[in-house]
Amino acid sequence: MVAAPLDVPRLAAGDRHVLRAWSLDDLPLVQEASADNYIPLVTTIPSMYSRAAGEAFVRRQWERASSGAGYPFVIVRVEDERPLGMVGLWLKDQGQGRASLGYWLVGSARGQGVAAAALHAVVRWALSDLRMPRLELYVEPWNAASRRTAERVGFQREGLLRSWQQVGDERRDMIMYSMLGVDLSRSAAG
Secondary structure, eight states: OOOOOOOOOOOEEEETTTEOOOOGGGHHHHHHHSSSSSSHHSSSSSOOOOHHHHHHHHHHHHHHHHHEEEEEEEEEEETEEEEEEEEEEEEOOOOEEEEEEEEEEEEGGSSHHHHHHHHHHHHHHHHHHHHHHSEEEEOOOOOHHHHHHHHHHHEEEEEEEEEEEETTEEEEEEEEEEEEHHHHHHHOOO
């Protein structure tokens, strides 16, 4: 079964950020992310940047939307329109009522609440507008910042998945988090 193409919407992520579809104007973001020690290990960001590799990354994001695989968003600061990172909603398990999320920020954007604002915007949209029953995300146990981000948005820790994911040259454990519509209601009320 071939999935229908997806239209990546523009979403507000608080007052200071917006989420939008990728464009070739985002190549400086891809270049900065390529220089990060971790982002290329766990994403398809090229580990060695070139214009061709950067363009291929952006085209992969377009293909993910056009093939129905998911919604790749660029996180953009409203003040100066600077792209800061990515958040994606992946629909591989949509037939089972699940979608997964992933996010990353370049180093200069970390520690400012950007990831939480972006993640919250996508979660709210996925649970409310798309009526997704369950959202999941996976975080390495050592990644305290990503764990705090997930928990701040209202994700519930479910457990440790041993040797769950290939990261670089090794298999690594992941902590599984989930969110249901009721969790979003609780986090909005709290």
